[in-house]
Amino acid sequence: MSAAGNVLRRVLAAVLALAGLVLLAGGGWLVGLGGSWYYAVAGVVLLADAWLLWRGRAAARLLFALLLAGTLAWALWESGLDWWPLAARLDVLFVLGLLLLLPGVAREPSGTRSGRAALSVVLLACVVVAVASAVHDPHDLRGTLAGSEGASATTGTAAADWTAYGGTAFGQRYSALRQITPANVKQLQQAWHFQTGDFRGRPGDPEETTFEVTPLKIGNRLFLCTPHQDVIALDATTGRQVWRYDPRIQDKLALQHLTCRGLSWQAAAAPAAAPVATAPASAASPAPATAPIVAAAEGPADPACAAKLFMPTADGRLIALNPDTGHVCASFGGGKGQISLWEGMPNYRPGAYYATSPVVVTRNLVIVGGTVLDNASVHEQSGVIRAFDSETGRLVWNWDSGNPDQTAPLPPGQTYVPNSPNSWSISAVDEGLGLVYVPLGNQPPDQWGGKRSPAVERYSSSIVALEVATGKARWAFQTVHHDLWDYDVPSQPSLLDLRVGGSMVPVLVQPTKQGELFVLDRRTGTPVVPVREQPAPQGAAEGDHTAATQPKSGLSFEPVPLAGSSMWGTTMFDQLYCRVAFHRLRYEGRFTPPSVQGSLVYPGNFGVFNWGSIAVDPTRGIAFTTPAYLAFVSKLVPRPNDTALMVQDDGPPSGSLPALNENFGAPFAAKMQPFVSPLGIPCQQPPWGYVAGVDLAGGRIAWQHRNGTVRDLAPVPLPFRMGVPNLGGPIVTAGGVAFLSGTLDYYVRGYDVATGEELWRSRLPAGGQATPMTYEGADGRQYLLVVAGGHGSLGTKAGDDVIAYALPK
Template sequence: MAAAVSRGGALLALIAVRAAAQGPPAGSEWRAYGNDPGGSRFSPLARISVANVQQLRLAWVARTGDFMTDRGRFEATPLLVDGVLYVSTPLGSVVALDPATGAERWKYEGTVRFGYDDYGDFANRGVAAWRDGRGSGACAGRIFVATVAARLTALDARTGRPCESFGEHGHVDLTRGLRHQPEYHWEYGVTSPPLVVGDLVLVGSAVPDNHRVDAPEGVIRAFDVRSGAVRWRFDPIPRQPHDTGYETWIGPTAHNTGAANAWSIFSADPARDLVFIPVGSASPDFYGGERRGDNHFANSVVALRASTGRFVWAFQVVHHDLWDYDVPAQPVLFALRRGSDSIPAVAVATKMGHLFILDRRSGVPLFPVEERPVPTSDVPGEVASPTQPFPPSAFRLVPESLAAGDAFAVTDSMRAACRARIAALRYEGVFTPPSRRGTIIWPGNLGGMNWSGVSVDERRGIVIAPTNRLAMVVTLIPRDSLHAAHMAHPDLEFGRQAGTPYGMSRDHLGICTPPPWGTLTALDLSAGTVKWQVPLGAMPQLAQVPQSAAWGSFNLGGALLTASGLVFIAGTFDQHLRAFDVETGRELWSAALPAAGHALPMTYVAEGRQYVVVAAGGHDRLHTTMGDYVLAFTLAGPGAPVPDTTPGPLGGDYSGEMHIGDARFAMGLALRAAGDSFTASVSIDSVQIIGPVSARRSGRGVTVGFPLAYPAKRGCTATLTMTLQLWNGGRLLEGGGTFDGTCAERGHQDAAFVFRRRGRG
């Protein structure tokens, strides 16, 4: 009998091994940023449907431990690969979670140096995964993360340890080999996930556009996934006379221009050995007198041979960009059905709200594109392109006209001020060049689809596009007046644009811009028409104003589509995850989030249940609520997990950090139960505790306060108060607090605190 059990156990083990080798059921995981290599953001899962989505409930919450109160953008979309959920943070950390419970399996602590306030885009949108078909040892599965600190890291998918065989002990310094080296730490970095194609891992870069003409170049590089060696590189700016497009850069220094970088998400068609690169603007954004001509292949989607980096084709969405109109979104690959034909297509979303549909084999438009005359520049030395490409009207998803009479505000006096401001500025359409007078850029560099991109349901022939409408104001400033302008308007964004005659300032029109400020649009590809368009979200600041629910919200994140006909999207200022009916645009369900969810949601099946997961971390520049949350939702019912709200034992010893302003301090915390309350002791690197430490229970957590002195800032004192809660099964003690006194900037600062319990994994 024992032998029979043993044979049965061996048989079950063999079945389990074979099942693991075969992988999970098709569609049950989420293995790339947009689910598939082509970035459709579509899932074939249908357990959560139009009929039952109202039963969706929060299943679990995890926190990454990389909480910051005033900087960073947790924009990551987790991946589910081989039964593990992987998510990255702005600090370059990667956390592996159990997909059914949210329990932490491991965490790799990121190497991004904290303490800088000038990471232009302090973001991370996710990781990439690769599995070696040759073996099963250490690092046979790899997770790749690229960071704002310009580092590409390969981690063992099972343990989170860096793969020693990759680069230098698991890391590649992406600043090496650049034509134009960064002048400061954030002049070159990465904010979007790498792309894995075969045995190559591809990365682009994020480059500040308005610092100088010769900014770091936007080279795309492919690295060997095993060794980290460079296999190929492609520079979107032609540098040599024999390079394709060389003649479209005119001027003595034009071919030394920087940027034209690809900061957004790449896509791949492995069967055709193609990758699709969304390329941004050349530097600087708003004056192109040093780079006359159309400037190929800036502001283009570029198709390259994946295995070699060889140029195949390009389609330019803006000629000679003067508006910061990068190609901001992942090119989305899909099959366009026309009668009995199925055409391999790519959708290219833009900041202008223009959507171009191209044959991905050739770059030829599948819907008409017309070159239309656009306004000329009135700035000496500038030569704007006389025409720009326009898709059909249904594929232009945001308004393209704005007059003083269109000004919006919530009171008559504010509306009059808005009208006067608009009337004083130059605006003659979507491609009105920047000017010394001040030019309205509408829908603006945050407008259109931006990096939220579009999502495609091939079977239904529907494209879903979240859009923004936020008018910006750009003014060119003669160089000898730039400092005075900055002193006079310190609240505006300024750029030196070194190497040109002009600096620049940028502002926005805010709610002078007519609503809706954010929409969700469905485009019927068969009919070539808008199927529906609805306001997306709301602005909490205007909640008391009648009709404000119809005005929508500025948004960043993207939409998840499912085979059951659902659209899931977060990204709005009112901090909700929503579900819409893909056929009608009707909102079916929503759930409040603890922080703004500026990220693309994803979905998967674990232990027989479908989950929808979104990161909620806020946005420093949009001033939405910050956090480090990963939230999973599933249908209510027997066996459905629910978040653990039971107060856990707080007593114990913890080590962690305080994040305040641009400083990061190591801390120790010991809590001991004392009746219904606690006693506490605290240590902080470089800080003296100068009085008693108080501790009291606060709901599921504890509030700790004490006075301190900071010798490095002679003579200053402050009172620190922190309110902390247990998370992640009692492993993490995390929360926010205040720092008040002469040590604090302007007497008060907010702070973030993250502690891990000592002696627990």
């Protein structure tokens, strides 16, 4: 044997020995936790093989061939022909096997090549399995989404304009435009590109400073807001800025999020007003003395506005703007052009409460919810829903889930119920039925509910139908009982009509974080697609309890429960780490209660569906959806007192930013984090994100495909189509094309709605974590509009880009 071969042999033997020691130690730990024996056995075999190789024995190759063959069989038994799980189990051993085939690594007597031959055969078998698994996708569901003949388009579809966050007040994210089709979508090209100049990174910005806006299009103007709350009007055909408004947000805010998902528009010719509450309306209680009112404008104000734009601000104001001029409407708020949302609100702390999502404009009212800090303390603001006169800003009614029967305006001197469940997402409204549909969250703290009141228990994590005229609750449907997982209802409901049992039924489709699509009769809240209660794991933390059952829809994207074999990594070593971590956590399937030990929450509070919601085609009764699957770890940390910082790993937050997840005043802080390996890669095997088509009337999933690549997630930009999560909603068009930009790689994509096939994509300059929209320009062309601004907590690239695409002239 040559000197070079001798050195290579000894180096390779040392590598085998080191790998064997790691596998034996970690594998032994895993066996002790009740996990797979494979790693410990493989560690022993590798140590034996290292000794043989060090000694230069011919049996080294044969023993390694046996180990690789056994690993291949075990990997197929655990994963089947699924390329990425197989790669994690086989990649290291495959490379080591190739090195063992090098000449001079091991001595074999002249005329006998049994070890080399056996190893060659096993390596070839690995290649064959790899090729077979690369062309076989066990996660792919192919089909055609024909839709339902019984669907109806009478629920108000957007045509040339996009007049509300979801296209219309029905929250469908649907356009009746047909110019872009599956046949020509590949011809889309950039028509114009506007940059707002608003980037995250200013002093006082929280981590979640995000550009999530979906612009409105009315006439030939687009209206959008930026993360730092500027309002911008653009020419919809050219992208030229028409005006810009700065609301002069105060500084030193206690912000968890700094975002504006959109504006709300009231047409000049508003419908006749509905009767208001029978109780006499009065002014709300005065704002606390500590709540200074920042002037809405230094410049001109218009005495009256025929039409209005409504903009909620991060310091808790609601401003009315003239869409023609960008000036404030002086008639709103008694000459100020704004009202304070802090009026009647307990626990004043600027930035801790405001509306991150667009408000609802209906009839003569503007209906406002708001977000509160997640898990900062038990002394947060109220989740009250309020309706104001859209002309004057006078309070008309208030509905507080902590005090749901008191809907007349709050008497002076009183405040709303602290910590009542809030609505941070987007509501939908049916003016024909006179109902607004409000998705609700939880009472903080999210992970411990030992002191929730009966009213809070009734309305947490629910969809509530409120009467537009009075604010009284008509019905409520709870999506999670006694929610301990931050499974607040995150998505705007989508309203359409479906033929059910021979008759047309007005329905509401509600996506949830836990993966359900609840299809309800929106007149009564009665399920149209059956809902059953299924047993849930028990054993909550001290002083708390869990619900015996949880609701599950017959139309569900509930993930397959995790197991040790579901763990993943780039190699067998980080996969072993994830297996050990999995077995150390408490996990009894979906709805495993949070614990001091640490519980695996799957799906995590990122959600199968989040604020991007889904898109529905009301003419065909179908939905285009984007389910995502990421596990999180929820660990309760006992609090010794009401002031100590227990979960701030990086020290106290800077400036006025809040100490999140401390739960001051509760018995536990909460440590929340994604379930990832030391490399920052999800411990659960891919795919992590899909697109899926749903027949709503039939209650079935017609097709589902992995969606997105890891090009912008991996250290090396390799465009592997593994299926990545999405944050930001899809849209569908009458032309048969759906669009999505929110995947964690930087692309906007077009899909065939019927099959889910990706037809077109264009590279974005930053993360596209927003919902696109589409409209017709003054030149008669259909435009696709995409906002690319990135997302702070997801780590996608920041941007300030607004990009319009169209077919060639």
